[in-house]
Amino acid sequence: MTGEAALPGLSGFPADLSEHARVMQRVHEAVLSGARPPVRPRDVVERSWSRMLDMGLDTSGVQRTVVSLPEVELRRRRSGLEPVIDDLRRMLRHAAETSPFLVVVTDADGVILWRDGSARVRAYADALGFTEGARWTEATVGTNAVGTALVEAAPVQLLAAEHFEPAQHRWYCCAAPVHSPVTGELAGVVDISGPALTLHPAIGALVETSVRLAESGLWRLHEQRLERLRRSAEPVLGGTAEPLLVVDDDGWVAVRSGIAVGARVPVPREGLPMAVAGLGLCTPERLGEGWLLRPERDRTPMVAELDLTGDPVVRVHGGDGSWSAALTRRQGQVLALIADAGPGGLDAAALGRALFGDDGHVVTARAEVSRLRRVVGDLVAPAPYRLSDGVTLTVTRPR
Structure with a gap:
């Protein structure tokens, strides 16, 4: 997939979006026909298109997959995003209802869990299959910001024919992954999409702000759980002078007593001794919502x-x-x-x-x-x- 020059990068779309869309249409047609494209697509697009071609995905035969509404509800709870989704939607809903774009939140599997936007844009998305319950991964619908962000583990913005499937060429999409600040695991993706030529430079910043809001909300809930754990540990801490730690189920330290240790240790497991850096062997004991760790006196490497x-x-x-x-x-x-x-x-x-x-x-x-x-x-x-x-x-x- 080679050409004379590369198109602008993620934050470098030209001011003339219609010209960029026309160029990308020629590039898309050339790549799929096996011809030499007039210019190279951006690196993130080139990588994704190569994956599509390797999978043998047919642009004319992309098959939508949609999970049932009961499964959507189950996925909402399992995603870990449900506690912060109201704050996220409140921030974005007004803009989505008064602007020509759609706000979508997916889980880590790319299944759309929540969607907001004006009636006109929702109708356009419905025709595209961009609905709650739809699985929006590269393997199901080709190169798109949600699926490609999941593969790249990074924010992705796509315009017009940078999408692999022609049905999406009238669309732009800008997506970024959301990670749990507690476990580090991928929780989902926030995406803003709309008609291609309405893309505004501020859309990318809005998506990134949404991700920061979601992750900070999850962290705030985590700190509240640690505070509850500290309160429940007070009777134990008041009755002993030996060094110990109180941690939650993910290994985050709520209380340090007589021990210099970092913010997190390995995840404790019932009945299994565990090694903590700088401390050696510890014995975990269940304590309310967390664990009490008593280090052995001999600190082994x-x-x-x-x-x-x-x-x-x-x-x-x-x-x-x-x-x-x-x-x-x-x-x-x-x-x-x-x-x-x-x-x-x-x-x-x-x-x-x-x-x-x-x-x-x-x-x-x-x-x-x-x-x-x-x-x-x-x-x-x-x-x-x-x-x-x-x-x-x-x-x-x-x-």
Whole structure:
């Protein structure tokens, strides 16, 4: 898929959207016919189109899949977004009802859970199959901002014939993933879509603001749960002078008593001793909505292995206890880079260059480490990013 030059990047759409749409139409036709396109599409579009061609997706035969309304309700509860959806919709609803665009929130599988917009735009979306319950992934409807953002794990904005399916060429869409700030897991996607030539530069900022609002709301609820856990732990804390931790079910520390430890430790499991960086072996005891951790007096070193031979997994041993955690491929890549960096570690700029090959991803690199530490806890130390003191990690890579 080569041509004379690349089209502008995500934030660099030309002022003349109609001309850009016409150029992309010629590019789309050339690529699908196997001819040389007049210009290269943007990198994110080129990658997605290549995936579509590899899958053998037929632009004329895209099949919509829609889940039942009871399943939509179940997915709403399971997404973790339901507690913040009212705030999110309140912020966006007025703009959606008075502007020619549609606001959509999906789950991590790309299934549309909530939708707001004017009657005219909703009718247009209905004809396109862009409805509640519809699965809007690349595999089902081709290149689109929701599905492509899920694959790229990054914000995506598409205009006109950058979409793979011709039925979507009269549409623009701008989407960004929402992650749980507590677990680091993908919760869903926020998308704003509308008629192609009505795209405004502020749409991307509106989507990013929506994501920040959702994630900050989830974090606020998390802090409220920690505060409840602190109150429930007060009788226990008042009756002992020994070092201990009180953490929630995700390993977030609510109370530190006589112990210097980070904001999160590995997830406790009933009856299983666990190793905490800098502490060694601890014994978890159920305490209300969380856990009480009593460190052993002998702090043994932690030995960890990052296994990249299949789906990434990290295994940690300390004293007589051990734990393991599955990682995403990006998390495995980040942890391997940190391990390879040695005691000096990496700052966000260096990590961004290692991950993306340029200096433009410092914020993304910080977010990747934040999500990794939500899984592995204090195994990784912040600023600079390095293995914590007392941790030895080996990386097993595919041959």
